[in-house]
Amino acid sequence: EPEVTQTPSHQVTQMGQEVILRCVPISNHLYFYWYRQILGQKVEFLVSFYNNEISEKSEIFDDQFSVERPDGSNFTLKIRSTKLEDSAMYFCASRTGLNTEAFFGQGTRLTVV
Amino acid sequence: AQTVTQSQPEMSVQEAETVTLSCTYDTSESDYYLFWYKQPPSRQMILVIRQEAYKQQNATENRFSVNFQKAAKSFSLKISDSQLGDAAMYFCAYSSALGNQGGKLIFGQGTELSVKP
Structure with missing residues (x-):
């Protein structure tokens, strides 16, 4: 069964460092998203991406964040x-479409120290 | 802006019994989709059930069913014959059907369901 794959599963980084979180969406899907979940809290929308451009972003997604789909398969989130x-x-x-199920990856736990 | 509210932070059910998780939402749109996602301790997000707002019939998936009340903007999840594996955090989510919205999911705060043997 196709699945969304995220790497790494856990990343520890020092404050001020840049991180890149990687995702391989399901191959025939057209809409891509990043969400975040602070421990014990609800899942929050960050950004949506369609047709090689951002279609919507939340207030959380400020200039420190960026997304890319560099090669047609990977979908990355960078925090500067x-x-x-x-x-x-x-x-x-x-x-695949707005009326279909969103498939989630297993998540990347980011710890900033 | 659309909002989703889950007023039950925690619920508990006896194995084999039935439990209902509540969800209300607010929107001015007439066409949208509603979802229930399950998040077990592994934190993977797993779709449980979905409902199209234009459909009057309540969605059902095996032991899971919804009570969708469009006028009341209510979307509750009923789990019948609860199993130990049902223990998880459950999130209600809303998605606009409008193309310019990008299809983002708006989540509620979640309900932690525990199942007692």
Whole structure:
């Protein structure tokens, strides 16, 4: 069964460092998303990506964040200068259309120290 | 802006019994989708059930069913014959059907379900 794959599963980084979280969405999917979940809290939308451009982003997704789909398969989230409050679980998701299920990856736990 | 509210932070059910998790939402849109996702301790997000707002019939998936009340903006999840494996955090989520919204999911705060043997 096809699945969304995220790497790494856990990353520890020092405050101020850049991190890149990687995702391989399901191959025939057209809509891509990043969400984050701070421990014990709800899942929050960060950004949606369609047709090689950002279609929507939340207030959380400020200039420190960027997304790329460099090669038609990977979908990356970059945080330029991490802060302690960026510590969270980051989920990638993809779907074929707006009326279909979003499939989630297993998440990347980011710990900023 | 759309919002999703789950007013039950925690629920408990006896194995083999039935439990209902509540969800309400707020939107001015007439066409949208509603979902229940399960998040076990592994923290993987797993779709449990989905409902299209234009469908009056309540969705059902095996032991899982919803009570969708569009006028009341209510979308509750009923789990019948609860099993130990049902223990997880359950999130209600909303997604607009409008193309310019990008299809993001808006999640509720979650309900932690425990199942007692």
